[in-house]
Amino acid sequence: MNVSLSVWLLTVAVLCVLVAVDFFVGRKPHDVSVKEAGTWTVVWIVLAVLFGLGLWYFGGSGPTGEFFAGYITEKSLSVDNLFVFVLIMGKFAVPSQYQQRVLMVGVLMALVLRAIFIAAGAAIISAFSWVFYIFGAFLIWTAWKLVQDARKEEHEEEYQENKLLKMAEERFGVADRYHGTKLFITENGKRIMTPMLVVMLAIGSTDVLFALDSIPAIYGLTQDPYIVFTANAFALMGLRQLYFLIGGLLKKLVHLSYGLSIILGFIGVKLVLHALHESGVHVPEISIPFSLGFIVLVLAATTVTSLRASKKREAEEAEEDKRRAAGSR
Template sequence: MEVNMLTWSITGLVILGLFIFDFYTHVRNPHEPTMKESAYWMLFYMALATAFGVFLWLTWGEPNDPHQHGMEFFTGYVTELALSVDNLFMFALIMGSFKVPRMYQQKVLLIGIVLALVFRLVFILLGAAVINAWTDVFYLFGLFILYTAVKLIIDEMSDQPEQDPSDMWVIRTLRKVIHVTPTYQGDKLWIRHMGKRALTPLFVCLVAIGMIDVMFALDSIPAIYGITQEPYIVFTANAFALLGLRQMYFLLDGLIDRLVYLPYGLAVILGFIGVKLILHALHENNLPFINGGENLHVIEIPTLVSLLVIVGVLAITTVASLIKSKRDEAQGGVMPEWNPAKNIEDPSL
């Protein structure tokens, strides 16, 4: 398999087609998806990702490892899927803050996910250009991912409340310079009001989600570059992980707050990837103040080991979280509701 401009073009068109298909089959007509519907389509997109990974496994590799890129895709896909859980929580927080009616949340999610993929594509291409120009950038990637892992643990252990997305500087400025309708106008993003264009709260919510998407792209792209340096695999792993994110949001409704140890598991995964990045940087070292600018013979963590570590950490933290949640419920504890916008009706009705 050769990754050329034709391969990129075909892949881009297929991914775009899947998003268009998703819009016309599920989002165009506002409705609240059932658990059965969400589970079915989540499995559908996971099956597509698996089929694509098998295709890479069989057609693209290196002389010393014919299945290398297939393994890298599966590892990157699982990693991005795990990191996407943080996206889900923030999406719920934002839609709860803006009181988005539940029947319109699918549209907000789909557009937000498309924005996320666009932002990630930009960072993927920038990352590839930087890596080609300066391989020692992996030191910076590794340190940044380690910092993110530590910050994730500190934020989880602190009792500080989450910032209200509607208080973001961009949102407050947008409300000052452009008229925003006081209520939702169906699932419209803007309307004509008294001869002038006016934005709806749904549009403002999307701006907030777009800003959050940039922050998540800054974390996830360096992380997956710790698994593979192939921009094509980085992009496709992100695309397939994001394709099922809307369904995962509704499928995990009410469950996410039970995964109390998941943030710590994600921190361990990020820490592992950060160490892997630094080891790779040492192996390719060109910095004159480290070993005189010569490569260091350090251990390189195989992709299969990375996949086993990531899946193992996710399994352990998930099981431990569910056990703790059941124990708390048995002792009379009350689990908080995950989705802040779950029971919000349409204010415009």
């Protein structure tokens, strides 16, 4: 798609307005109910669908297919982010009424950082077509690593602070408790950070690691920076509400990492085939409709098998509890 500067500016402006509305609606610290989270999740999904239909009206089926394939991929990868967000919230003991504010700012930081990555990726791709080999190999390696992590049950580990976060804490110091939504306070004449700012930085900086997977993945589905950016934006915007909506279901998605590994491996192969095609090698390329169908099928199958496995495990644990209770009598 040939997107003019005015369309870019209009898109960014509309997204800013949507973010502002979302922020001011939930600006007062409060516990987010399932109803509120569900309503806003539906709103963001509907907006993404309407945007995709707008692409179809102005650009045809090609850009629309690329957007939905990218959006679904980014959305599924962002669900994996939620596992880490849960660990971060627990690590810093974030009060429930402040969690929605933490996620809002953290997601905005992630969106800005991803925009930078997307721009850098577009510049690299336009200058060096062979970078697709690197992207493809990286995604295949990431897919393999996801499987290894799933076997080790990495999600059960505690969150470890990164070096950037540790440097900020050492430089400014951290208060010993939360002070509402304040980010800085003055203590003994010194300006120090509050835990609120620390946890926001933790979520924003942690997303950088996830972006290393997601940005190459979506560039494997489309090389249009406009579609890459908007798919990422819509996927991230609804992440805060999704956290509260499916927070209790995260532990039930026991096969999610396996599904994501299959998707990333598939896109990695797609990128390598595309790179070979660009180099003049006659190899078949994977179409967007096939990619979209494959991604949806894998996610559906993963969800079904996860819920079945979780139900079976819960039944086994309940049976084991009964046996222990009977044995203690």
